[in-house]
Amino acid sequence: xxxxxxxxxxxxxxxxxxxxxxxxxxxxxxxxxxxxxxxxxxxxxxxxxxxxxxxxxxxxxxxxxxxxxxxxxxxxxxxxxxxxxxxxxxxxxxxxxxxxxxxxxxxxxxxxxxxxxxxxxxxxxxxxxxxxxxxxxxxxxxxxxxxxxxxxxxxxxxxxxxxxxxxxxxxxxxxxxxxxxxx
Amino acid sequence: xxxxxxxxxxxxxxxxxxxxxxxxxxxxxxxxxxxxxxxxxxxxxxxxxxxxxxxxxxxxxxxxxxxxxxxxxxxxxxxxxxxxxxxxxxxxxxxxxxxxxxxxxxxxxxxxxxxxxxxxxxxxxxxxxxxxxxxxxxxxxxxxxxxxxxxxxxxxxxxxxxxxxxxxxxxxxxxxxxxxxxxxxxxxxxxxxxxxxxxxxxxxxxxxxxxxxxxxxxxxxxxxxx
Numbered sequence: 001x002x003x004x005x006x007x008x009x010x011x012x013x014x015x016x017x018x019x020x021x022x023x024x025x026x027x028x029x030x031x032x033x034x035x036x037x038x039x040x041x042x043x044x045x046x047x048x049x050x051x052x053x054x055x056x057x058x059x060x061x062x063x064x065x066x067x068x069x070x071x072x073x074x075x076x077x078x079x080x081x082x083x084x085x086x087x088x089x090x091x092x093x094x095x096x097x098x099x100x101x102x103x104x105x106x107x108x109x110x111x112x113x114x115x116x117x118x119x120x121x122x123x124x125x126x127x128x129x130x131x132x133x134x135x136x137x138x139x140x141x142x143x144x145x146x147x148x149x150x151x152x153x154x155x156x157x158x159x160x161x162x163x164x165x166x167x168x169x170x171x172x173x174x175x176x177x178x179x180x181x182x183x
Numbered sequence: 184x185x186x187x188x189x190x191x192x193x194x195x196x197x198x199x200x201x202x203x204x205x206x207x208x209x210x211x212x213x214x215x216x217x218x219x220x221x222x223x224x225x226x227x228x229x230x231x232x233x234x235x236x237x238x239x240x241x242x243x244x245x246x247x248x249x250x251x252x253x254x255x256x257x258x259x260x261x262x263x264x265x266x267x268x269x270x271x272x273x274x275x276x277x278x279x280x281x282x283x284x285x286x287x288x289x290x291x292x293x294x295x296x297x298x299x300x301x302x303x304x305x306x307x308x309x310x311x312x313x314x315x316x317x318x319x320x321x322x323x324x325x326x327x328x329x330x331x332x333x334x335x336x337x338x339x340x341x342x343x344x345x346x347x348x349x350x351x352x353x354x355x356x357x358x359x360x361x362x363x364x365x366x367x368x369x370x371x372x373x374x375x376x377x378x379x380x381x382x383x384x385x386x387x388x389x390x391x392x393x394x395x396x397x398x399x400x401x402x403x404x405x406x407x408x409x
Contacts, residue, residue, distance in 0.1 A: 045320030047296055049311050102311055122318045131320035182323045 026174030027057040028144050032098065039140065039180045043098075044129040046182070051084065051127035055095035056144050060171035063146040064091040067166060069159055070142045075132065076121060082159045083140065084127040085118030087151070102126045118157040125155065130180035137181035146172040230264075232271040232279060237286045238264060243302045245343045247313055256360045263346030266355030270342070274353075278338065285335040288327040289316055295326055352393040359391040370394040 032040055032052045041047035054068065066089035071080035086096070093111055100117065101108065104125070108115050117125045132138040147169045157165065230238045242264050251257035258264070271279045293301040293312050301312060315321040319333035328335065346355030348365060356362060362369060368382060369390040381387040394400040 041296075045296070045315040045318075046324050048308060049296075049315055049320070102307065102314065106307075124314070124318075126314075128314065128318055128320060131318075131323055134323060183325075 024172035266346030
């Protein structure tokens with residue numbers, strides 16, 4: 001059960017941790033995820049651990065490319081612990097389907113050609129969902145970045161390298177911030 | 184020798200990428216290309232320390248870690264699971280409980296999270312379940328892992344590597360499959376700089392035999408008895 005106060009604190013952390021000054025706000029939604037609510041098991045290692053579906057609207061004019069990062073700012077040494085990185089997403093795309101490939105030999109779905117999954121906190125290039133230690137809910141930021149040009153990035157980037165490459169190119173961003181707890 | 188090594192994969196890459204995602208990246212699609220799975224009764228007759236169900240599961244895991252494919256044979260062809268079974272009665276006897284409890288927990292994990300035994304899952308779900316064991320995510324699913332599932336994965340991976348690339352004396356690396364895959368020309372009493380250059384050029388003639396077939400090599404326990 002998520003309390004109202006907890007939802008407010010989730011949103012506060014969301015804004016404080018990743019907002020870029022001057023960037024416009026993208027509306028990020030998902031048929032599976034809601035800010036402040038629990039991630040369905042299907043998108044965690046308590047289920048099939050599929051990458052969740054996302055959609056976005058109100059992309060800034062001039063958006064040429066998109067990137068997605070999922071991070072837990074309450075974990076990692078130093079934080080955040082990165083669960084997912086996806087970049088090189090075509091600027092005319094409208095979202096991601098559930099269950100992006102976890103095998104390098106499997107191509108991205110139609111409309112996402114050229115998109116690359118970068119290195120997460122485990123050093124592997126795919127999505128792994130929330131798996132916090134039991135007893136405390138963690139907060140997961142699924143952040144979408146709109147970029148002013150195609151960056152032409154190669155495979156294997158981690159979050160820091162991606163943020164560095166995107167520096168000065170972020171036209172807008174938005175996020176969805178669900179939680180997850182294990183017992 | 185060198186022509187037997189998969190094109191574009193170095194010896195170091197092979198060892199480094201013997202993980203779930205790594206194996207798929209290095210050698211392409213994984214799968215049971217080398218041999219058909221045996222029946223449970225056949226397995227029960229073949230293995231001494233693993234049950235038929237454990238052996239079936241371990242064979243499927245080993246086949247993902249070092250698969251047989253167009254690049255060459257894999258862990259099953261090398262007899263890696265037979266090596267593990269044999270070692271559980273000897274040098275790895277202290278790991279026997281870890282195998283029994285760990286494999287049972289992983290089997291439960293697959294049933295709880297994906298509604299099927301590991302061996303009955305679709306290929307992608309098998310990889311996903313193994314990734315969850317490898318990254319430790321499976322540990323918190325409350326299915327009976329005694330420690331981190333990542334520790335179990337590390338142990339299984341290490342033993343599959345031993346069984347594929349170790350000295351055949353210990354029951355794996357059947358027909359020197361692992362050494363041929365790596366381009367390793369076999370143990371030698373000495374390796375000169377000329378030998379090293381020839382090895383790197385793929386010109387060194389292989390001498391495939393167990394180290395213990397050389398008079399110069401002595402098992403430590405034999406030496407202690409002497």
